[in-house]
Amino acid sequence: GAPAGPGAQTQPPGPGAFDLGAQSGRWAAFQERHRLSCEEAARLLLDAYEYRGLVKHTGGCHCGAVRFEVWASADLHVFNCNCSICTKKQNRHFIVPASRFKLLKGADNLTTYTFNTHCAQHTFCKTCGVQSFYTPRSNPDGYGIAPHCLDDGTVQTIVTEDINGKEWEKAVKEHKTIRDMSKP
Numbered sequence: 001g002a003p004a005g006p007g008a009q010t011q012p013p014g015p016g017a018f019d020l021g022a023q024s025g026r027w028a029a030f031q032e033r034h035r036l037s038c039e040e041a042a043r044l045l046l047d048a049y050e051y052r053g054l055v056k057h058t059g060g061c062h063c064g065a066v067r068f069e070v071w072a073s074a075d076l077h078v079f080n081c082n083c084s085i086c087t088k089k090q091n092r093h094f095i096v097p098a099s100r101f102k103l104l105k106g107a108d109n110l111t112t113y114t115f116n117t118h119c120a121q122h123t124f125c126k127t128c129g130v131q132s133f134y135t136p137r138s139n140p141d142g143y144g145i146a147p148h149c150l151d152d153g154t155v156q157t158i159v160t161e162d163i164n165g166k167e168w169e170k171a172v173k174e175h176k177t178i179r180d181m182s183k184p
Helices: 021-033 038-050 084-089 165-174
Strands: 055-060 067-072 075-081 092-097 101-105 110-113 122-125 142-145 157-163
Touching: 021 038, 067 092, 067 142, 075 084, 084 165, 101 142
Parallel strands: 075 157
Antiparallel strands: 055 067, 067 101, 075 092, 092 142, 110 122
């Protein structure tokens, strides 16, 4: 276009628009090469930055009706709780912030069981009965993910820590980090 004359005003970019400066060509070539929309390319960039040091795990229930992705370390810190429900269903889990979890499919195939304080949301597949994730009482703003429901290939190591859920209030109060595991 023609250069702006004296007194001409430049319009600021609209909502969501931004000036990439010298990176404009690179950005356009990257999008074209990988056949990505601007939103998809931005998501890749944001994921790479926000989830630095983490890997994207995928997983789900046994029948495949429920699928999710979760960003977490390749080295998992898993809790083995001995409360009444965790003992009965052998619920071993690691905790992540809600922002690092995405349900890919199966929301309509989940059902929820609660008891006692009704804070924990024990979600499971209506078809196969598998609980691949749930909302833990210790971190109601996050998710407890069952490592045995993750797809193969992204977990390097698992360290398991026993939690005395039979004395839940005392165990959570005395634990140095469990309440903060759902914080980004």
